[in-house]
Amino acid sequence: MKFIDPKSGKEVDKHPDPDGKPSSSNEEVTCDKCFTTFAIRAQTKRVGMYKGEQIKAEYFECPSCMKRYPYLWLTNETRKLRAKNKEIQKLYGALIKAGKPSEALMEKAKFNQNMQRYREIEKELKNRFSL
């Protein structure tokens, strides 16, 4: 999946947003399968039960080959991780501004840990559910 970075207009491999969520609905991506470039239209789907809770995924679909790209898995834990990371991002910015780079780095490490945990959950859910 190639993303178009809204700032530079260039294709990038990784989504510019660290958690992979499209920043705007008119953001464009290029399909891995058929190389069509299209504007993201985010959709939500209930994918099923997992560990006693109803799991939802946000995804977008290639209008040409219908390949679906899940970009966000919603569980109680991933919601919490995302909320925590939003707080950390704020705090990180404040610490940098305040001239406390070592404390900022510690926050960044926490952020990365949360992201890693999110990736683990994502991997598990991707293996279990297909959209």
Ligand SMILES: [Zn+2]
């Ligand atoms: Zn396609």
